[in-house]
Amino acid sequence: MTCCDLKCGLITGTVLGALIAVLGGILIPVGNMLIKNTVHKETVLENGTLAFETWTSVDIAIHRQFWLFDVQNADDVVSQGAKPVLVQKGPYTYKTRFIPKKNITFNDNYTVSFVLPAGAIFEPSMSVGTEEDIFTTLNLAVAGVYSLLGHKFANLLIQRSNSSLFQNRTVKELLWGYKDPMLGSMLGVFYPYNDTFDGPYTVFTGKDDINKVATIERWQGETSLSYWNDSYCNKINGTDGSSFHPFLDKKEPLFFFVSDICRSISAEYEGTVDLKGIDVYRYVLPPEALASPAENPDNQCFCTDPVITKNCTMAGLLDLTACRGAPVYISLPHFLYGSKDLVQGVIGLNPNFDEHSIFMDVEPITGFTMRFAKRLQLNMLYGPSDSIVILNKIKDYTIFPILWVNETAGLDDETADLFKKELIGRMELLEGFQIGLIVVGLILFASCLIGLIVVCMKPKNTKLPLVVK
Numbered sequence: 001m002t003c004c005d006l007k008c009g010l011i012t013g014t015v016l017g018a019l020i021a022v023l024g025g026i027l028i029p030v031g032n033m034l035i036k037n038t039v040h041k042e043t044v045l046e047n048g049t050l051a052f053e054t055w056t057s058v059d060i061a062i063h064r065q066f067w068l069f070d071v072q073n074a075d076d077v078v079s080q081g082a083k084p085v086l087v088q089k090g091p092y093t094y095k096t097r098f099i100p101k102k103n104i105t106f107n108d109n110y111t112v113s114f115v116l117p118a119g120a121i122f123e124p125s126m127s128v129g130t131e132e133d134i135f136t137t138l139n140l141a142v143a144g145v146y147s148l149l150g151h152k153f154a155n156l157l158i159q160r161s162n163s164s165l166f167q168n169r170t171v172k173e174l175l176w177g178y179k180d181p182m183l184g185s186m187l188g189v190f191y192p193y194n195d196t197f198d199g200p201y202t203v204f205t206g207k208d209d210i211n212k213v214a215t216i217e218r219w220q221g222e223t224s225l226s227y228w229n230d231s232y233c234n235k236i237n238g239t240d241g242s243s244f245h246p247f248l249d250k251k252e253p254l255f256f257f258v259s260d261i262c263r264s265i266s267a268e269y270e271g272t273v274d275l276k277g278i279d280v281y282r283y284v285l286p287p288e289a290l291a292s293p294a295e296n297p298d299n300q301c302f303c304t305d306p307v308i309t310k311n312c313t314m315a316g317l318l319d320l321t322a323c324r325g326a327p328v329y330i331s332l333p334h335f336l337y338g339s340k341d342l343v344q345g346v347i348g349l350n351p352n353f354d355e356h357s358i359f360m361d362v363e364p365i366t367g368f369t370m371r372f373a374k375r376l377q378l379n380m381l382y383g384p385s386d387s388i389v390i391l392n393k394i395k396d397y398t399i400f401p402i403l404w405v406n407e408t409a410g411l412d413d414e415t416a417d418l419f420k421k422e423l424i425g426r427m428e429l430l431e432g433f434q435i436g437l438i439v440v441g442l443i444l445f446a447s448c449l450i451g452l453i454v455v456c457m458k459p460k461n462t463k464l465p466l467v468v469k
Helices: 003-043 050-056 074-080 140-148 151-160 171-176 297-302 340-344 413-457
Strands: 062-071 086-096 102-106 111-117 120-122 134-138 166-170 197-204 216-219 254-258 263-275 278-284 329-331 359-362 369-382 398-410
Touching (some): 062 171, 134 171, 140 369, 278 369
Antiparallel strands (some): 062 398, 102 111, 278 359, 329 369
C-alpha cells in the first residue's frame, strides 16, 4: 500500500467513525421519541392497548386482610370506666375485586364509564383462624344510637333489648352482617357488601391528553362530592389509584380518590425500589394528609365536629358521619400519625410505619401501579352519659378501634417477566444499540485519527547521491 493509499484509508476511517458516532447520538432522541410515542399509545384506555387489557383484567389477586381488636376487660370498662385493653388478632384474609368491571361504556373518544362489583371470598390458608372465631368488641348499635339519638331515647332502646356496651361476635358476623337485637335489622362493618358495587365511575381515556388518562371525571354521576360543605374538600381529584399518567416526575405528588373514605388524597415520592427486577417509584401517604387543621389548613373543611376533635386540633382522624350516615371514624392502623390522645385512649396499640402506612409502587414509564397496600382503621365513638345507664361510669370520650384492614395486591412473576420482556427488554436493546454505535464510531474515529497523525508526522525518505571513488 502506498502512502497515499494509507492516508486515504485513515481519512475514510476517521470520517466513517465520526458518522457512526453521530448516528448513534442522533438515534438517542429518535429512540426516546419512539419509546414515548409507543408508551403513549399503549397507555390510552381503548380496545387493543396494554393499559385497557390490564385495566379490565382481574388476573392480579387483590386481598383484604383484617386485624380485629379483642377487648380483654369489657366488664371493667362498663363498671369502672377503665381504659379498654385490646389485643389484635389477624389476618383474616378475603379475596376481593375478582369480578371484572361491569357496564364498561365508551361515552366518546375521551371518557369511559364503568362500575366496580364487590365480592369477598374467605381464604383459610392465608388466615390465622376461621370466620367463626369469636371476638369481644364494641356494640355497633349502642355506639350508633349514642352518637345519633338523644341519650334518653337511646337508653330506652338499650334497656329494652338488654344490650351492653360490648358484644361477642364472630368474624363473619362483625364483617359481613348479623341481625342486631336492639335495632331489629342487619348490621355489620361492611354490610351490605357482596353483590353491591362502587360507582359508577367515569374516567378520561387519555386519547386527547395522555396526562389525564384514568383521571376521574365523575363518580356516581357527579363531578364533585357533597359531604364536606366546601369545594376544596368535595373535589374529586386524581385517579382511583390503580394507574396514573406515564412518565412520572418524582417531584409531582400523585392524587387519587378513595370512595371508602369519601375524599381525595395525595401520596409523595419516597424512593425507588426494586420489584422483581423492575425499578418502581414508591409513594407514601405523608403525615400532612391527616394532620390537624392547625398544622395543615387544607384539612379545615374535613373537621366537622369541634367537640370530638378538640376544636380541630386532633390529628389522624376523619369523621365519616356525613358520608356514611353512621358515626364512623377512619384513621391509619393503630392511629399512626394520630394525636397522643387517640393512641392513649386505649391500651394495646403500637403504631408502626412499616406495618401501618399506606404505600403504592408505581412503574414510572407507564404509570401502572405494580404493588400497593391500602391500610385503614375503622373506629367508633362512645363517651360519658348521665342518661344512658351503661355509660354512667365512663369518664371521657373514647375513639374505639374496631378493626383495621390492609387491601393489598402485588405483581406476579409471570406479569413481571412479560413486562420486562415487552417494555424494559426492548428499551435496553435500543439503548444498547445506540451506545454500541457511539462506542464503535468513537473507537474507529480515534484509532484512524491517531494513525493519520502518525503517518503525517513521519519524516519523508530522502535519497543520498552516489559517490564514485
